Structures are given as structure tokens and as C-alpha cells.
Amino acid sequence: MITPCPFDGVVFDLDGTLIDSVPDLALALNAMLDEEGLPHVRPEQVPAFVGQGARVLVTKAMAAVGRPIPEGAAGAATLERLHDRFVALYEAEPVRGTRPYDGAVAVLDALRAQGVTLGVCTNKPQGPTLGVLEALGLSGHFSAVVGGGVIPERKPDPAPLLLTLERMGVAPDRAVMVGDTPYDVGAARAAGVPVILVDYGYSPVPPAEAGADVLVSSFAEVPAALARLAATRAKPA
Template sequence: MVTDLPFDGVVFDLDGTLIDSVPDLALALNALMDEEGLAHLRPDQVPAMVGQGARILVSKAMAATGRPIGAGADETARLERLHDRFVALYEAKPLVGTRPYDGAEDLLRALRDAGIRLGICTNKPQGPTEGVVKALGLDGLFDAVIGAGLIPERKPHPRPLLLALERMGVAPGRAAMVGDTPYDVDAAHAAGVAVVMVDFGYSPVPPAEAGADRLISRLADVPAALAALGETRKRA
């Protein structure tokens, strides 16, 4: 049971925080590579590419397979074509191997039952985000779902997180974020939001070096981390 937490709302990143989506991201990327006549990515290459949105994911994938995106209008158009095709391939098969991490649904329901408002703020495109959350049966747990494309900015810019909080009706000083990358940490700090980082996600840097307020290894540890943050605030 979750009780007496010092926050009114908690915003979660999605990929690498609540769900392990690398299997299906890799599947879609390799389908794109097939269409482009390029070698497949190894599954262990993909996690470090995730977190900054689909365009950067595709750009990193192309660089890893020897066909980097260059400068100029033609290359910009090429990236847009590859991005749009990747998103279509991913949306067609988003849940072949994707699963929630252990304890994800239990945590969300416990927080919800405790009166905590919940949100998602992710750099995954809005359409796939809503589709995956709904397909996993988690959509009814969130007061706001903010993915890439709703506004021009993406994490680490704070605006997507602030938009999630606005839709949740929660002030930044009464909110916490849970994520897995430095983009989550930087967005939270810029928004004036406390941040907990999981160490099992897709961070491109060692999680202990990302600057989160708390670092945890299990989603079940989120309530204790939030309570500890509250105690720290009381002493400040």
C-alpha cells in the first residue's frame, strides 16, 4: 500500500522506464534496413539509440549501418522519408516483444489508488505512444499522455513535462518524474520537478552519473524513493 507520499502527481517516461520496447524497435529498424538493402542492427546496439525521439533513433541506426544522414536539403528529405517509414513499420507491429517491466502495472495502480495523478512524458511519437499504452491495458491509469509531435519541443526541454503537469493539474513543486535517461533528468530539473531514475533502462551514460535525485533498481522502489525525496525537502 502506498500512503502519505509528498507529491500530488508522478510523470513517467515510457520506453526503458515502464516498458521494455527494444525488441519491437529493433524489429522495425531491421525491417527498414531490409528495405534499404543494409545490414541488420544487433539487439544490443539499439538501447543506446533510444530516448531522443524517432528521428534521432533512425539517424543513429543509419550511421551504425554505414549510411549516415548527411547535411543538406536532400539528406533532410531522406531522413524524413526514413523516419516516416520507420514509424509506419513500428506502428504495424508494436507489441511482438514489448512488455511492461516487472511491477509496472502494480506500481501505477498503487499510486493511483493513493490519489496520485499520473502522466507519461516520452519522446516516442504520440500515435505509437497512445497505441502501446492502450494495447497494454494501461491507458485508463493516466491523466495525461504526452508524446513527441504534440508540441515542437522534446525532452530534455522542460516544456513537454510542463504540458503533462498542466493537463494533470499538478504544480511542478508538487510533482516527481521517473525516467531512465539524462534527457528525463535534465527535463525534470529544468522544470523544477524532483526526479527518480531507474538503472535498468536505456541510458547512454552510466545512470549514477546522470544527476537524478534518486537512483533505483526496481519499480517497486519508487514509493520509497519518493518518500525519501519528501524527507530531504523537509530538511532543506
């Protein structure tokens, strides 16, 4: 039986939290690199590129293959061209190998059955985010989805998370963020939202050092972590 959720809303990061998207990100990156006549990145390199949006992902991939994007106007134009091409390649086939993490769908179903409002807040561009959620049959679980580009700010800025909560109709003090990177922790802290971190995702630092309120090792542990977090917050100072 799933532990009852004591919060009104839960906001999830996407890549590295709800879904393992590395296989398809690697395929799209390598298709882009093929067009540029450049060597491939290895799939195991890709998690280190993820978390700050598609432009950073492309920038890190180019550096990894020995072709860093230069500074200045010419470099900015190159980045925009490569970004747009990567996104187009990724959107064309976003779920060849992407899957929800074990236990994710069952937990989402259980939380919704309890009347908990769910949302997604990710730095992944909005178009691919919506496409992936739809293709995986997950879009119906969420009352709000805010991806990169919906507003100029990105996590760890709190603005995307606060917008997600506004669209969900949930106050920050009645919500929890679940993510996998320091960018999720930073956004949650700045928004006044407690945060659970999964330790299996794409964090660029050891998850235990990212400053989350609770650390879990599987998605199935999230409901119990929500209850534990609520109990901790209810204790007198």
C-alpha cells in the same frame, strides 16, 4: 504494502522506464533496413539509439550500419522518408515483444488507488505512444500523455514536462519525474521538478552520473523513493 505517496502527481518516461520496447523497436528498424537493402542492427545496439525521438533513433541506426544520413536538404528528405517508414512499421505491430517492467503495473495501480495523478512524458512520437499504452492495457492509468510531436520541443527541454503537468492539473512543486536518461533529468531540473532515475533503462551515460535526486534499481522501489525524496526536501536547509 506500497509506501504512501506524498506527491500529488508523478510523471513517467515510457521507453526504458515503464516498458522494455527494444524488441519491437529492433524489429521495426530491421524491417526498414531490409527495405533499404542494408544490414540489420543487433537488439543490444538499440538502447543506445533511444531517448531523443524517432528521428534520432533512425539517424543513429543508419550510422550504425555504415550508411550515415548526409547533411543538407537531400539528407533531410532522406531522414523524413526513413522516419515515416519506420514509424509506420512500428505502429503496425508495436507490442510483439514489448512488456512493462516487472512491478510497474502494481505500482501504477497502487498510486492511482492513493489518488495520485499519473502522466507520461516521452520523446517517442505521440501515435506509437498511445498505441503501445492501449495495447498493453496501460492507457487508463494516465490523466495526460505527451509524446514527441505534440509540441515542437522535446526533453531535455522542460516544455513537454510542463505541458504534461498542466494537463494533469498538478503544480511542478507537487510532482515528481521518473525516467531513465539524462534527457529526463534535464527536463525535470529545468521545470523545477525533482527526479527519480531507474538504472535498468536506456541511458547513454552511467545512470549514477546523470544527476538524479534518487536512483532505483527496480520499479518496485519507486514508492519508497518518492517517500524518501519528500522527506529529503522537507528537511531545513
